[in-house]
Amino acid sequence: MKNILVIGGTGFLGSAVVRELARRTASADSCFTLPTRRRERAKHLIVLPTVRVVDADVHDPATLARLMEGQDAVINLVGILKGGEGQPYGKGFARAHVELPSKIAAAAKAAGVSRVLHVSALKAAADAPSGYLRSKAAGEAALREAGLDLTIFRPSVIFGRGDSFLTLFAKLAKIAPLFPLAGANARFQPVWVEDVAAVVADSLQRADSIGAAYDLCGPTQYSLRQLVGYAAAVAGHPRAIIGLPEAVAWLQAWAMEFIPNGPMTRDNVRSMRVPSVCDGDCALPFGRTATPLETIAPTYLGG
Numbered sequence: 001m002k003n004i005l006v007i008g009g010t011g012f013l014g015s016a017v018v019r020e021l022a023r024r025t026a027s028a029d030s031c032f033t034l035p036t037r038r039r040e041r042a043k044h045l046i047v048l049p050t051v052r053v054v055d056a057d058v059h060d061p062a063t064l065a066r067l068m069e070g071q072d073a074v075i076n077l078v079g080i081l082k083g084g085e086g087q088p089y090g091k092g093f094a095r096a097h098v099e100l101p102s103k104i105a106a107a108a109k110a111a112g113v114s115r116v117l118h119v120s121a122l123k124a125a126a127d128a129p130s131g132y133l134r135s136k137a138a139g140e141a142a143l144r145e146a147g148l149d150l151t152i153f154r155p156s157v158i159f160g161r162g163d164s165f166l167t168l169f170a171k172l173a174k175i176a177p178l179f180p181l182a183g184a185n186a187r188f189q190p191v192w193v194e195d196v197a198a199v200v201a202d203s204l205q206r207a208d209s210i211g212a213a214y215d216l217c218g219p220t221q222y223s224l225r226q227l228v229g230y231a232a233a234v235a236g237h238p239r240a241i242i243g244l245p246e247a248v249a250w251l252q253a254w255a256m257e258f259i260p261n262g263p264m265t266r267d268n269v270r271s272m273r274v275p276s277v278c279d280g281d282c283a284l285p286f287g288r289t290a291t292p293l294e295t296i297a298p299t300y301l302g303g
């Protein structure tokens with residue numbers, strides 16, 4: 001595959017995927033096209049010789065049609081954590097997680113780009129408690145209905161340098177004397193960003209991944225309390241963690257929705273009601289071994 005359109009390729013996971021693809025095809029005349037709303041934020045990718053970062057509104061069907069021309073595959077990594085409230089999901093989730101995949105499916109079909117890779121989220125389901133997870137399920141369904149050569153990835157929370165998860169806890173630990181924590185008992189099975197990127201890159205070369213959906217988890221399950229405690233300790237600021245009762249967590253999340261870039265929403269609290277852990281076989285696909293959190297986190301959280 002020579003030409004690949006990577007929508008959402010400028011983000012945390014997208015950057016790792018693009019770096020991995022560029023590394024694997026270093027000598028080839030491949031081209032990875034990354035549309036973005038903010039080209040200046042993609043400086044770290046612009047320097048890669050086979051990467052083309054373009055200012056584009058991917059929600060505009062005509063723009064999407066142009067971007068699809070000459071592509072051999074498309075990867076969609078667009079995702080948001082705050083999409084507002086509403087049924088079955090808030091407007092932001094509808095736009096980014098459902099309407100955009102539908103538009104991508106239509107544009108890919110029209111351009112004859114049959115190979116599509118799509119990053120969803122672990123436990124995405126039409127009857128999930130949060131708009132985030134319901135909209136992710138609707139996005140998957142929209143792509144599936146289009147009859148493309150589709151592969152879906154459903155990661156648990158992703159960690160690695162530049163994450164907004166462990167890094168956020170480590171930063172908060174620096175300034176907060178203690179942690180009043182919503183969802184302290186919520187379960188996660190964090191997976192390393194480079195492992196996810198490798199699996200995505202592998203699947204482009206594997207016909208047996210067409211039609212498959214892969215749940216992606218790391219080797220170990222943790223409670224949120226354990227993860228926050230760990231990140232704070234590794235960053236050199238061990239802190240007491242106070243688990244908030246659900247009603248208080250709800251109020252805290254509601255109040256945080258008024259803060260620009262606030263760390264939590266009511267929808268996030270609802271998402272955490274579903275354990276973000278892999279059921280059954282937790283192994284990564286294609287014979288890959290998941291990297292332990294404890295091997296990587298100290299390299300970027302350390303004091």
Ligand SMILES: NC(=O)c1ccc[n+]([C@@H]2O[C@H](COP(=O)([O-])OP(=O)(O)OC[C@H]3O[C@@H](n4cnc5c(N)ncnc54)[C@H](OP(=O)(O)O)[C@@H]3O)[C@@H](O)[C@H]2O)c1
Nearest residue numbers: 008009010011012013014036037077078079121155157158
């Ligand atoms: N990180 C995790 O822990 C995690 C866990 C499970 C699933 N996922 C899924 O993995 C994917 C990548 O996540 P990430 O952590 O890499 O996210 P991220 O760092 O926030 O990056 C999001 C990407 O999507 C684009 N984007 C965001 N909102 C958009 C919108 N409304 N319209 C068009 N483009 C938009 C951004 O492009 P611009 O350059 O234009 O800003 C950016 O490239 C998402 O689908 C996410 O739901 C992530």
